[in-house]
Amino acid sequence: MPNWRRHHVQFGLAILLGFALRLLFVLHAPRIAGDTLMYGDIAKNWMHHWVYGFADSPTGPVPTLIRLPGYPLFLAVCFRIFGDDQYNAVMLIQTLIDLGTCVLLWDLTRRLFGGRAAMVALWMAALCPFTANYVSAPLTETLTLATIAAAFYGLERWCEDGGGWNRWMWAIAGALTYSLLLRPEQGLLAAAVVPAMLWVVFKKTEGGISATAPVAAVALCMILPLVPWSLRNWHTFHVFEPLVPRDAVDPGELVPVGFNRWYRTWAIDFASTEDVYWNWNTSTIDIDDLPTRAFDTDEQYDRVNDLLNEYNQTSNATPKLESAFAALAKERIEDDPVRYYLALPLARLVNMMLRPRVEMMEIDLEWWRWRKHRAQTAFATAYAALDVVYLAAAAVGLWRWRRRKWDGYGVLAWSTAGFFLLRCGLLLTLDNSEPRYTLEFFPLLILWTAALFISEEKRQARRLS
Numbered sequence: 001m002p003n004w005r006r007h008h009v010q011f012g013l014a015i016l017l018g019f020a021l022r023l024l025f026v027l028h029a030p031r032i033a034g035d036t037l038m039y040g041d042i043a044k045n046w047m048h049h050w051v052y053g054f055a056d057s058p059t060g061p062v063p064t065l066i067r068l069p070g071y072p073l074f075l076a077v078c079f080r081i082f083g084d085d086q087y088n089a090v091m092l093i094q095t096l097i098d099l100g101t102c103v104l105l106w107d108l109t110r111r112l113f114g115g116r117a118a119m120v121a122l123w124m125a126a127l128c129p130f131t132a133n134y135v136s137a138p139l140t141e142t143l144t145l146a147t148i149a150a151a152f153y154g155l156e157r158w159c160e161d162g163g164g165w166n167r168w169m170w171a172i173a174g175a176l177t178y179s180l181l182l183r184p185e186q187g188l189l190a191a192a193v194v195p196a197m198l199w200v201v202f203k204k205t206e207g208g209i210s211a212t213a214p215v216a217a218v219a220l221c222m223i224l225p226l227v228p229w230s231l232r233n234w235h236t237f238h239v240f241e242p243l244v245p246r247d248a249v250d251p252g253e254l255v256p257v258g259f260n261r262w263y264r265t266w267a268i269d270f271a272s273t274e275d276v277y278w279n280w281n282t283s284t285i286d287i288d289d290l291p292t293r294a295f296d297t298d299e300q301y302d303r304v305n306d307l308l309n310e311y312n313q314t315s316n317a318t319p320k321l322e323s324a325f326a327a328l329a330k331e332r333i334e335d336d337p338v339r340y341y342l343a344l345p346l347a348r349l350v351n352m353m354l355r356p357r358v359e360m361m362e363i364d365l366e367w368w369r370w371r372k373h374r375a376q377t378a379f380a381t382a383y384a385a386l387d388v389v390y391l392a393a394a395a396v397g398l399w400r401w402r403r404r405k406w407d408g409y410g411v412l413a414w415s416t417a418g419f420f421l422l423r424c425g426l427l428l429t430l431d432n433s434e435p436r437y438t439l440e441f442f443p444l445l446i447l448w449t450a451a452l453f454i455s456e457e458k459r460q461a462r463r464l465s
Contacts, residue, residue, distance in 0.1 A: 018126030070181030147179035258326030
């Protein structure tokens with residue numbers, strides 16, 4: 001079989017199997033709950049009542065600012081075309097978008113490392129169960145992954161076309177803008193891409209205001225959509241909020257500062273996030289769900305037990321409870337500041353990176369209990385092992401890419417690594433450990449792994465350039 005025909009067969013087969021994998025998740029593991037319903041409620045009220053908020057009042061929708069408008073806008077378009085609450089259609093559209101992300105990674109890798117590496121990237125992306133799983137959950141993740149791939153693809157094409165005023169700068173601007181409208185922390189993507197663009201400008205030109213104008217235009221395009229959002233928040237809530245509040249609460253709502261600070265003095269794993277963190281001020285909390293590291297002494301255990309017993313009577317947080325947990329947090333932090341400021345944040349980050357990515361499946365949170373559920377333990381362990389393979393291969397690939405400077409401008413490796421490090425730094429500040437917060441790394445992991453398979457032709461071309 002000729003090489004070109006074999007290439008097309010492999011490409012088509014990878015896309016077909018990738019579609020089948022995602023369809024399997026959509027049909028057998030859909031996740032329509034929690035934040036999905038919140039986004040859907042906002043989308044429907046925005047579409048039908050012109051109120052960006054929730055329908056939880058008999059007098060009409062109540063405005064909110066706890067979620068950015070990027071994903072509700074996507075849902076509103078889907079609901080307008082297919083009907084309200086047609087989440088099956090949303091998941092199928094997300095399937096196509098995710099396959100488009102796979103193709104973007106394939107073409108980006110082909111341009112950087114050649115056809116062999118591109119095919120490796122395509123198969124890795126198409127058959128990655130971690131990203132494929134999220135098409136069956138109407139959440140921001142699938143679209144965010146697409147914007148990350150589009151931003152770095154646009155950066156490579158922009159560099160290739162000379163780094164000035166060209167169509168690819170607008171592609172970068174679009175990807176960065178929509179990414180920021182999806183999730184507030186995606187400003188880190190711009191923090192990695194825009195400096196890389198500036199570096200290319202000063203590398204290829206003599207600098208000056210005129211040379212940096214395309215980069216300034218990209219930055220301006222990214223900021224402009226936040227202006228009407230900020231004005232709306234000021235007009236509706238009388239607060240300056242260009243993104244969303246860190247604690248995801250509307251103005252006037254109780255911010256559980258004391259409880260959250262106490263939670264950070266012991267929390268590491270996702271099980272604690274689901275059993276304790278998410279239940280505060282909504283559901284009861286069982287002290288048996290807390291690990292032993294939550295108590296330094298028997299006296300602390302008794303105090304927490306009394307506080308939770310009082311809280312469980314109504315499942316409502318009160319200023320008294322908040323003050324008591326704040327005092328507990330202060331005591332524990334003073335006893336061991338290294339644990340609070342260094343050890344636990346690092347442990348949470350490692351947990352998010354290495355924990356089996358089965359949070360969207362019907363898998364027990366305590367997946368490691370072999371005697372309780374052997375099949376689930378075996379499945380979760382295999383998932384964890386696959387996750388480690390992705391991380392290890394990517395680390396080796398990035399190291400080789402960095403050393404050999406196969407990218408003609410040497411910018412894409414540093415830009416992707418910068419985004420990775422910036423996001424890790426942000427995750428160190430979070431209260432709650434959720435594996436989905438590291439899902440955004442996978443386009444980078446796939447790209448870095450593909451660097452291990454660079455073709456000899458590309459190797460020589462990069463050396464000459």
